[in-house]
Amino acid sequence: MRGVFLSHVEKQLDAKRRLLIPQDFRTTANSGSAGPKAATPDAFEGVYCFASIEADCLEGGGAEFFDRYRQLIESYAVGSPARRALEHKIYGGMHRLSFDAAGRITLPDSLCLKFGLSDKALIVGLYDRFQIWEPTAYAAYQAEQDQLAREVLSQRGA
Template identity: 45%
Template sequence: MFLSTFEKQLDGKRRLLIPQEFRTADNGAEHGVFCFFSIESDCLEAGGDKLMAEYVAMIEELPFGDDQRTALEETFYAGQRPLAYDGGGRITLPEGLCQEAGLRENVVIVGLGSRFQIWDRARWNARREERRLLARQAVRERGEAARRARARGPAGEGA
């Protein structure tokens, strides 16, 4: 899994050191990563073979010719950049992806389980508190739903 958050710098050639713990056979990113502009956020998304398999499965669940399938194919497959590590464990980000994600010198690599995101540090810092509040709300709502389910009993009794 891709875990933790790392502050890094892009050098003048847009090279980025990927944390050693991210470069494993377990997550399919032993030799490099797949990288593309994120579908859900203004950052880059990357991962190994497991991430690729998740997207392929999601796309293939939709019927061929379906507008949502085509949109996913255009965004994921067409936007994909397979990036191999150099001898020092760095990837070189394409200029177009850096511009699209607004990446400057200071970036943050954010582990998200089967994937990780690469954010401009200022954008990430601005987003972080908002996301913590949303996560706190999700935990509370799930806790309330679990308490209601326990109160109803095993067969929906008691409510």
Template identity: 45%
Template sequence: LLIPQEFRTADNGAEHGVFCFFSIESDCLEAGGDKLMAEYVSMIEELPFGDDLRTALEETFYAGQRPLAYDGGGRITLPEGLCQEAGLGDDVVIVGLGSRFQIWDRARWNARRDERRALARQAVRERGEAGRLALRARRPQGEGA
């Protein structure tokens, strides 16, 4: 699988390879470099040792991840077990998410994409409404409508 250049940068710590695992959030694979690793480690270490949530995160993230190096052309070979777990076939799509990216079965992603766009639109509308309310609350009485 060819990883686009913008995902293979020093900024996200993925210039030499990525960590790949079954996503905790969705039915896909998730991958990223050192920055993503640090985010998960920080989240896990915030929880007390022995806490059930911490153990679940450790089992899912640490036990499920595979370090993958790029070949000379910027490609990685996805482990068959991870592909089976995520239901990946020959037609996949890479979805960039800042410090990480997800690898989806194209048909599954196409079905999810419209739902996620609608949710994102709702988030933008709600944020805009909250911002307008906050602005109105800061205005002195009698100014503006």
């Protein structure tokens, strides 16, 4: 079984915007898939990251994460408004963030400003991807998601 991103951890963000990515997240991001990697950009030790489409945070992952979005974009016709919007949001906003020798990535200034990341960040595993949150913003989002999860389970009779 390939690695997955699980749990969450709060980490310090230093003055140079460097964030230590947990070892199991680094391993998962660079584990790749069992299939061919020809469609994925040059392999590198790091993560792909962009402003999330679904929440006010950063979203990231490894080569499989990038490939999943590439496949989504390619499912739309060239020149279609949906494809164009996804290309701008994802490719135009995507950053390749390499790990340094200590396992840190350096977050872009623009993304730190956009999401209020200054001295602490919360890294949240979501199976095939992870998110990077400002801790207070995540607490509010998590409360909303907890309520929604209770409602979903209640509707299913769980």
